[in-house]
Amino acid sequence: MRIKTRHLRLDARAPAAEPIQLASRTIRAGGLVAFPTETVYGLGANALDAAAVAKIFAAKGRPSNDPLIAHIADIDQLPAIARDIPAEAYAFAQRFWPGPLTLVLPKSPAVPPNVTAGLDSVAARVPDHPVARALLEAAALPIAAPSANRFARPSPTRAQHVLDDLDGAFDLLLDAGPTSIGVESTILSLVECRPRLLRPGGLPLEELRELAPDLRYEPGYANDQAAQTAPGQMLRHYSPRARVLLFQGEGDAVLHAMRREALRPPRAGLLLSDADALTFEDLDLRVERLGADADEAAFRLFAGLRALDRAGVERILVRACDEKGRGLAVRDRLLRAAVGQLIEV
Secondary structure, three states, X not given: OOOOOEEEEOOOOOOOHHHHHHHHHXXXXXXXXXXXXXXXXXXXXXXXXXXXXXXXXXXXXXXXXXXXXXXXXXXXXXXXXXXXXXXXXXHHHHXXXXXXXXXXXXXXXXXXXXXXXXXXEEEEEOOOOHHHHHHHHHHOOOEEOOEOOOOOOOOOOOHHHHHXXXXXXXXXXXXXXXXXXXXXXXXXXXXXXXXXXXEOOOOOHHHHHHHOOOOXXXXXXXXXXXXXXXXXXXXXXXXXXXXXXXXXXXXXXXXXXXXXXXXXXXXXXXXXXXHHHHHHOOOOOEEEEOXXXXXXXXXXXXXXXXXXXXXXXXXXXXXXXXXXXXXXXXXXXXXXXXXXXXEEO
């Protein structure tokens, strides 16, 4: 059923009280609110209300086997959604919260099964965005919130992206401009004997290993039919409508291969670093730039994919980036957007 989505703009640094109070009342009444975090925009509902959480899945077209992240205002709220919390969880939280780190922990019985895809673990984080923090404090309850987009589409880093995908499917949008990081949170599982990175994201792996040198990361692609251990594990994810061709290779060889492919039909667009974009300036092709480094690439990635979709290209050519820092998260998103296909040059 289509509803009228209310769109409210507010200052990202000092959000006004009135829209925050309206949003908190909407959450407490069982409604859906889209709001910015430092990573991407989220679509939130009361994490302790199964009926409200079900609305998230319906709005997004999200399969029920894909768990959600429960956002909390501060570390003191963690026992409301998790149990048997290990000491290392508090060590990570004290170091990296608020921030783009999600911890997977044994779940509290108070958390409905549809938040966790029926698993006995829950994903939790404290976001580092004034609007998200104000909303969580005003609502005074955990908010379950995946990215505010249609399932498997590129995540929304601007309010317009949310409206493009979901206008009429939720109650209220808090618009505070672009998000600052641009890729989702890093997900760290602490339910096993050794910490395991389930999803690279806004917090680089290198920083986590300063606290946990034995941290495991074994990238893989989940069976789409099974219950996922964390959000963002499915093979096809973060995908634009256009087909993504992901190239990997050294120096000029990969650029020459991309150039040859770009000149073939059907119509292609390019997603390139600032340096690589210079190679294609003589071609009459749509180019979206990823910037000069991994942080800029993370910030621009999803907006670039969406812009190329809007331009009507049928194929998007992009070069796999270095895996250092946030480059690991960018590479992960591109591999899933390309359905795991990598063109080696």
